[in-house]
Amino acid sequence: MLVRLHPSIALLLLLVLGCNSKSSSADGPKDKVIQVVRNIGGRAGFQKHANAWKAAFERANPGWRMEIIDLGNSDASESYKAKIASDDLPEIVQTWSFTPLLADGGYLVPIRDGFYDKYGITKPAPYKGKWYTSQSGTQIMGIAVNRDLCAKAGVTQPPATWGELTADLDKIKAAGIQPIAYGGKEWSAGQFLGYLLQMSLYSKPENPSWTKRRDSGAITFANDPNAKACIQAAIDFLTKYAQKGALSDGYNEEQRDFYGGKAAMWLMGCWIGGDIEPNKVAFNVDYWPIPSLNSGPPKFLACNLQNGWAVTTKAKGEALNKSFAVLDAFYQPDVYQLFVNAEAMFPQASKVAVSGPKSDWKPAQHLYDSMAANFKKYGGITGELIALDDQWPDSFGGTLTRVAQEILSGNTDQQKLLQMMDDDWDSARKAN
């Protein structure tokens, strides 16, 4: 009976009703919003693109709003899991490597038929027979090079092997120049080790892939001679070229050293291209392919997996149509141009009139041109990103960071470091 309702329960009910009425009372505005995740953080280029995307959608869909949820630099995995737990996933999410987790959890709506054809996008491999994500652009991984500093040390051409790369770094060091921009505190610490492993373990297509063989137990890091050679190369690399106190530095310090013209090379992905103009970098940066340890030709790491943005099951009815309209707005030429500029990616939508990243800032344009020319010349391999069900465990990037930190801490025991990688791999696989 209502009269016997406990006052505290009544209070709680009132609170709940109050919250609900607030969210449902706003007839139009709340219902006509599509929430979209984007990792803007402090990146001016990303913000510019997000603003243009929002404007394009709202122009084409009067009465509807696009709300950007800025992830900043926070961990998307954490954020998505929290939103799943509170049943609050936005209508559109950036997927990165989470496509399998989101799809397996039943949170993604497959992309509509004809979507890829409409924009001339090469269809990526399906995941369990389905396609979920808009394909934004091709990201390439290589080595950013301060042309002037390297030239001072007599280094002018991309090295053909890892041995040549270290010989170049020796020359740079001997010339009194900081060879690499490197910090050991954050995720970026493991980037070079990822390069080493991918160029050596995945240099040519194999069936089954190294990843599949590792998963089946046919091979481990600890017993693979190539992996051993990689870890030894990593030990030598950090011992010789990382600055004292590198464990205090993170990605920001790496940026400062490289954009500030202090460090000659930076083993970092193409996204750095979007930061050249905002940071007013005044010197020319070249982008070189990654040399291999096992004498294969240098290549860039590039892939065409399902990633980009995907519509979630939160979008229903008209909101579902409008969510796909948000993905359409992404490919408006002015919006798409800003996207490839900010990410320094190569466009994947061949029917959209965007040929590549562009900038009025000469050093930025120089870098974009260098990326395009060298990618054409040297080409790329997919590395470990073979397919959504054939790639490293989601958290393995974190392991590489820890391994690099161990080396910086003075641990040069090959077997222990390789065992650390095996242990983390096995643990992470139990999560899927």
Added chain:
Amino acid sequence: MGRGRARLATLILTGPAALLYLAFFVAPALLGFGYAFTNWNGWTKTPSFTGLANFKEMLHDERLLASIVFTLKETVGVVIAFTFGALILGVLLDRVRRLKGLVRALFFYPYILSILISGLLFQYLANYREGAINVVLRNLGLGSWTQDWMGDPKLVAYFIFALIVWSSVGFFSTLYLAALQSIPSELFEAAEIDGAKAVAVFWHIQAPLVRSTRNLCLMLSVIYGVNLFGQIVVTTQGGPGYRTSTIGYHIYWLGVLNNRQGYAASISLAVCIVLAAIAILQQRLVAGKNVSSL
């Protein structure tokens, strides 16, 4: 007031808090216990039941063992600092006669800062290139003394310990201070007449009469040490490598960063049981030994 009205008043006053406690503490804890027997990764809607597999894995988890060892080492330091160090600090603060409010506030002040702020502050102090410690050393011409305070595996544990002590010793010494101030002044006057020195006063009057507070500090500091987490997340994230991973951080690393919520929940459950056992044991050991504070 009739019994019925009193009961109603009790329900009205305690009901909302009890409901919130049930919703936000008891229910998640029970859910967590449930997840301990699954392989839930945090993404799927329906976790699969795996029985005792998580608990079996725990027995061979070397990284968990390393986290336990590191946590215990820090806990020993924390217990000594907060149970005995804080007592000495409390006694000294009790003797301050001038500006005593200011001096006590200065020691208590770090405790009111959030862990995030304290952690970031220490991280800044420790930075090799621009941290205050190394900047001062370089300016004093002692550049060779500069260290990567939080990067050097030999130093990082001490630096974390310093952060913990700096941020919380004021709280524990304030507990002692309150107990010390409740000791009747006649006892000190009698001791003075008998010619007792400061050490004797401490040993024979103050220390016995704050025993119940000491037991409280002992229990709180054990819990504080075993639960070390925030300081680690903000400063080292368990690094370099996994060298400063505490049990709390290991649970977070597994559950949040490695998508192994089920296994992380099983470790949480095990830690909860062990902590409860320690608390009961501690209570039994100190029961009966308490001397009333008068």
